[in-house]
Amino acid sequence: MKGADEAKKIAAEIGYPVIVKASAGGGGIGMQIVADEAGLEDAIGAGMRMAESAFGDPTVFIEKYLVKPRHIEFQVLADEHGNFVHLYDRECSIQRRHQKLVEEAPCPIMTDDLRDRMAGSALAVAKASDYTNAGTVEFLYADGDYYFMEMNTRLQVEHTVTELITGIDIVKQQLAIAAGDSLPFDQQGVSIRGHAIECRINAEDPLNNFAADPGKILRYRSPGGPGVRIDSGIHMGYTIPANYDSMIAKLCAWGMTRPETIARMRRAIYEYVIIGVKTTLPLHHAIMHNPHFIDGDTHTHFLQEEHILKTLNRYVREEEKRMQTLAASLRQGKEIAAITGAVSAHLMSRKKG
Known part of the structure; x- marks a missing residue:
């Protein structure tokens, strides 16, 4: 303008x-x-x-400006030899201050027809700009229509969920394209297997308008197990500085179905211990148990909805109590911590059974 x-x-x-x-x-x-x-x-x-x-x-x-849209994006790859492919869609609607907190692939409301149309638009954007390498074409979706928002000409934080459902190492492909190689597959060679969710773990206080909370990590234990991926560089004793972005870890879960993926993410969040700074773990705990999220009913103002706000305080208290219990076991060593986590999970399953 x-x-x-x-x-x-x-x-x-x-x-x-x-x-x-x-x-x-x-x-x-x-x-x-x-x-x-x-x-x-x-x-x-x-x-x-x-x-x-x-x-x-x-x-x-x-x-x-759309009042309650969904944020849906498509991962694309393009080489210098004129080959273009998409790696399907991601749902990135749960955000705070226009920055994503939870991403999943594929989008839970996606239909074959909508996917064909949106993928065609994403590839058209890449081709029209003569794009080369990895990129993401982002759209807003509301009331059956979608609108181009922007193209991110880089690798994004949430590329992990696409890697989990396609089996394609996007970083490896990005480097190969930069080296002048052709894409080793065409569109027919790309398929979806299962479902994946990523939670961005930020050193922020979700009860205080997501204010950053830098400081020293006093106790730390990362989750593991089938279908769980953690991308992070932090550890016990590490000091989170105030000078940089507050994201300290990317916690991902994969399963053959969306319900299985949600269940694995709940377990991973339950096992994750970070003491010394406030984090968004309690918020993610609340989201993974929220009926609207479970039904796939999300939008970009999801976190301002009353159904999230009224349960967040309870989940924060539960997470603090849980972390203190698991942190106490960490003082006795990794073996005791693992046993404590396993026994706690077994007792919880017995109670539910």
Whole structure:
């Protein structure tokens, strides 16, 4: 946009509410939601200042703001020899401050027809821009329609769930493409096997507007077992600095079905011990037990819904008690901790049985 007058004209054509975004940005930085014309000029000014500060480019644009959309994206790969493929879809609707917290693949509401149409659009974007390497084409979906949002020309945090359902090492393919190799498979060679969920574990307080909580990790025990993947570089004694992004781990679960994957993620969260800083583990615990999430009924404002907020305090208390119990066993060594976790899981299953 060249100025406020042009923005007002565009907003009047597409209708309010609208959202102002940084052209060079990502991660939700600088986004401003505008309900009517009265707030548009201030929003543009604020967005431009934040864009300049964060990305060195004050350029912003506006688009229609959807109130409760789903965030659905497609992973694509393209080589310099003209080969393009998609690695299917991901659901990334559960977010805080426009940044993803839970991702899963495939999208739980996806149909064959919708997938064909959205995948075709994603590949069209990649081809039109003569794109090469790994990338993600992101869409918003609402009321049966989908809208192009942006393309991330990089490897994303949530690529892990796509790797789990396709068996394709995206990092390896990215490096091979950069080296000039052709893709070793075509679209027919890519298929979905099972379901995967990723929880981003952040050093944040979910009861305090997700305020960052840097500090020293006093006790640490990562989960394991069938279908569980953990990507992290932290350990007991590690100090989480205040200078960087608050994400400290990516916890992933895979299963042949979505219910099995949710069950494995619940177990992994139960086994995960991080003491010394507040984390989003209790929030993920609440999400994995939420009936709306279990039914696949999510949207980008999911975390503002009352059904999540009213249970979060209880899950935080439960998680704190659980972590203290497991942390006590860690003082006796890894073997005792493993036995404690196994006995606790057995007793829980007996109670449910």
